[in-house]
Amino acid sequence: MKHKEHYNDTYILDLSQKILAVMPEFEAKTFVDSLLGKLDDKELFARFDCIVDAMQKSMSDDYSKNIEAFFKILGEELSKSEGMFQFGWWLWPIGRYVERCGNENWRLSLAFCKELTKRFTGEYAIRPLLKEHPKEVMDELIQWSLDSNVHVRRLASEGVRIRLPWSQKLFVALDEFEKYTTLLTNLKDDSEKFVQKSVGNNLNDLYKDAPDKADYIIAQWEKSGNSKAQMWIIKHARRNQK
Numbered sequence: 001m002k003h004k005e006h007y008n009d010t011y012i013l014d015l016s017q018k019i020l021a022v023m024p025e026f027e028a029k030t031f032v033d034s035l036l037g038k039l040d041d042k043e044l045f046a047r048f049d050c051i052v053d054a055m056q057k058s059m060s061d062d063y064s065k066n067i068e069a070f071f072k073i074l075g076e077e078l079s080k081s082e083g084m085f086q087f088g089w090w091l092w093p094i095g096r097y098v099e100r101c102g103n104e105n106w107r108l109s110l111a112f113c114k115e116l117t118k119r120f121t122g123e124y125a126i127r128p129l130l131k132e133h134p135k136e137v138m139d140e141l142i143q144w145s146l147d148s149n150v151h152v153r154r155l156a157s158e159g160v161r162i163r164l165p166w167s168q169k170l171f172v173a174l175d176e177f178e179k180y181t182t183l184l185t186n187l188k189d190d191s192e193k194f195v196q197k198s199v200g201n202n203l204n205d206l207y208k209d210a211p212d213k214a215d216y217i218i219a220q221w222e223k224s225g226n227s228k229a230q231m232w233i234i235k236h237a238r239r240n241q242k
Contacts, residue, residue: 003089004042004043004047006090007039007044007047007092008039009035009037009039012031012032012036012039012051013032015051015093016031018073019055019059022070022073023059023066025059025060027057030058031054031055031058034057035051035054048092049096051093052093052097055093055097056097063101063104063105064104064105064108067098067105067109067112070097070112071112073094074115076119077118078118078151081151081192082194084119084121084151085121088119088120088121089120091116094116096124098125099127100128102125103128103132106129106137109129110126110129110137110140113126113129114144114152114155117154117155121155121158122155123159123161123164123167124166124167126155126159127164127167127168130159130160130170131170131172134175138179138180141155142156142179142183144156145157145183145184145186150194153187154192154194154198156183156187157183157195157199157202158198160180160202161198161202162174162202162205163205163208163209173206174213181216181217181220184199184202184203185220187199188227188230189229189230191229196232196233196236199233200232200233200234200236202237203217203218203234203238204236204237204239206237207238207240208240218234221234
């Protein structure tokens with residue numbers, strides 16, 4: 001099944017009931033009626049935007065109140081590093097809502113992203129927060145890079161990528177380079193391949209826009225020796241270098 005085909009009429013009916021269960025004032029009929037039979041001809045992100053449009057018409061205008069409710073529908077955390085895109089895909093429109101409106105209460109949104117990423121990716125939802133509050137959010141992500149949860153550590157890296165696929169470029173890595181260096185350095189010996197791949201992709205992105213800065217980070221790491229994880233990350237980072 002293609003990603004977009006998950007977001008069909010059955011999904012809309014199921015999501016409406018999930019939201020209604022934690023948000024009694026949610027206008028489920030308005031939500032469903034505006035979407036049933038109207039997504040089939042649309043691509044993935046167009047479906048998300050239609051769903052978020054319908055959510056906003058059917059919920060309170062109080063963003064913080066809505067997010068507090070959404071905490072309650074997240075469900076069980078993933079027990080392994082695998083499974084994010086297998087079990088959590090239904091949460092993508094919720095993340096899209098945060099991506100669109102999150103700066104209405106960026107601190108609450110940041111806390112929500114931390115919980116969201118334990119079930120599904122928060123890498124898109126967090127980028128508008130980084131754009132508007134780079135110093136504060138980077139400080140928080142540095143703490144996340146030390147978290148015991150593999151998904152939280154991975155988001156700390158993935159969210160700050162310059163060239164994240166399906167997203168606009170974000171240059172917080174350059175604008176907050178010292179914090180960025182600290183964040184990636186905290187992850188350079190991570191034992192989880194899921195995190196290693198993100199850090200390698202991060203540096204690979206950096207090589208395309210500021211290769212001297214990527215080389216600087218790696219040179220700093222090499223002063224303290226090379227772990228197996230670090231060597232894999234560096235190789236992955238330099239995979240396009242001649």
